[in-house]
Amino acid sequence: MTAIRPTPARAEADGPAAVPPFAVIGGGQVRHTLAGREQEIVDLVEATYRLHSAGDTVNPPSYFLRFPDRPASRIIALPASIGGQVRVDGLKWISSFPENVASGLPRASAVLILNDHDTGYPFACLESSIISATRTAALAACAAAALSRGRARPTRVGFVGTGLIARYIHTFLAGTGWEFAEIGVHDLSPESGAGFRGYLERTGTGGRITVHESAESLISSSDLVVFATVAGRPHVSERSWFDHDPVVLHVSLRDLAPELLLSTANFVDDVEHCLKAGTSPHLAEQLTGGREFLDGTLDDVLAGRVPVPTDRPVVFSPFGLGVLDLAVGKYVYDEVVRAGELTVIPDFFHELRRYG
Numbered sequence: 001m002t003a004i005r006p007t008p009a010r011a012e013a014d015g016p017a018a019v020p021p022f023a024v025i026g027g028g029q030v031r032h033t034l035a036g037r038e039q040e041i042v043d044l045v046e047a048t049y050r051l052h053s054a055g056d057t058v059n060p061p062s063y064f065l066r067f068p069d070r071p072a073s074r075i076i077a078l079p080a081s082i083g084g085q086v087r088v089d090g091l092k093w094i095s096s097f098p099e100n101v102a103s104g105l106p107r108a109s110a111v112l113i114l115n116d117h118d119t120g121y122p123f124a125c126l127e128s129s130i131i132s133a134t135r136t137a138a139l140a141a142c143a144a145a146a147l148s149r150g151r152a153r154p155t156r157v158g159f160v161g162t163g164l165i166a167r168y169i170h171t172f173l174a175g176t177g178w179e180f181a182e183i184g185v186h187d188l189s190p191e192s193g194a195g196f197r198g199y200l201e202r203t204g205t206g207g208r209i210t211v212h213e214s215a216e217s218l219i220s221s222s223d224l225v226v227f228a229t230v231a232g233r234p235h236v237s238e239r240s241w242f243d244h245d246p247v248v249l250h251v252s253l254r255d256l257a258p259e260l261l262l263s264t265a266n267f268v269d270d271v272e273h274c275l276k277a278g279t280s281p282h283l284a285e286q287l288t289g290g291r292e293f294l295d296g297t298l299d300d301v302l303a304g305r306v307p308v309p310t311d312r313p314v315v316f317s318p319f320g321l322g323v324l325d326l327a328v329g330k331y332v333y334d335e336v337v338r339a340g341e342l343t344v345i346p347d348f349f350h351e352l353r354r355y356g
């Protein structure tokens with residue numbers, strides 16, 4: 001393996017197609033590239049999301065690979081394509097094995113493949129659990145800002161489920177100017193709650209940290225609530241816990257009872273994507289036989305087409321779009337190339353002459 005600037009290899013001496021060299025970008029390089037750039041990444045993710053909402057991307061439904069012998073686990077394929085100036089295609093392939101957590105290993109692991117716009121050849125494989133967490137947290141931070149406009153800016157944040165995604169969301173909120181007087185923590189696992197609290201203390205974040213024994217206590221005392229659990233079916237159904245009309249980032253998608261969503265304002269990232277796979281909005285659609293409970297998409301809010309009610313709790317359920325992984329992955333690739341630190345695998349694609 002060599003660290004070089006990418007020089008396309010020509011298949012034929014005088015042929016038209018140039019195949020980019022194949023590179024591998026590890027988690028250390030990804031993390032180093034993204035660290036401290038929260039606002040820039042939120043801007044990138046928001047711009048890509050809006051491009052998607054305008055219909056300028058290709059983002060087919062995610063494919064869920066499940067296993068009869070390991071029902072709690074899954075691997076999801078998210079193919080996507082971005083045109084315009086970015087011009088990149090690709091695939092995110094992300095595993096969720098919740099039992100990893102018992103041994104201290106993260107639940108999710110992932111790779112992202114970037115494909116060349118002109119030849120279709122894959123030109124990079126990136127460690128992608130960090131990219132996935134980053135794009136998720138960036139869109140959550142974008143939504144928190146957009147959905148709380150027009151109401152008093154939340155100063156009490158609460159996290160239900162405190163694994164890696166909660167940590168990234170906190171990092172992105174803090175990195176984009178949010179300041180909290182109080183930070184609530186609730187997790188079924190005391191170790192996870194303590195680990196998250198330790199992270200908050202180490203980062204020297206302002207605000208009083210409270211570990212809540214119940215979801216009720218946390219929700220009732222937070223005006224920005226983040227759900228980042230691994231709950232497979234709804235476990236929160238009590239409407240009175242939300243009587244103070246908080247903004248809710250329902251990132252784990254399956255925590256809230258569908259009945260509850262009938263009395264809240266509901267926004268999603270993409271309607272067709274989100275009303276699938278047993279998410280709470282999907283259950284609400286099945287319960288009511290329609291989509292009237294949805295107020296709109298985050299893009300509707302960003303574009304000013306739909307106002308955000310201030311007299312109801314506001315719930316944002318983002319399904320997660322492959323185009324966002326692709327945009328962040330291409331950003332990392334370009335930055336690594338710019339720094340002259342790309343690690344190329346020489347001769348990865350060996351059969352480059354059709355007739356030998």
Ligand SMILES: NC(=O)c1ccc[n+]([C@@H]2O[C@H](COP(=O)([O-])OP(=O)(O)OC[C@H]3O[C@@H](n4cnc5c(N)ncnc54)[C@H](O)[C@@H]3O)[C@@H](O)[C@H]2O)c1
Nearest residue numbers: 107136161163164165187188189192228229230252318320
């Ligand atoms: N919507 C998106 O775009 C998107 C993207 C990435 C991840 N996610 C989701 O985010 C969630 C969190 O991911 P992670 O990597 O941080 O997982 P993780 O396993 O590291 O952490 C999840 C935590 O939730 C806790 N938990 C489970 N059930 C709970 C409950 N009922 N109440 C309180 N705590 C509970 C667990 O003990 C664990 O500590 C997952 O559901 C994942 O699918 C969503």
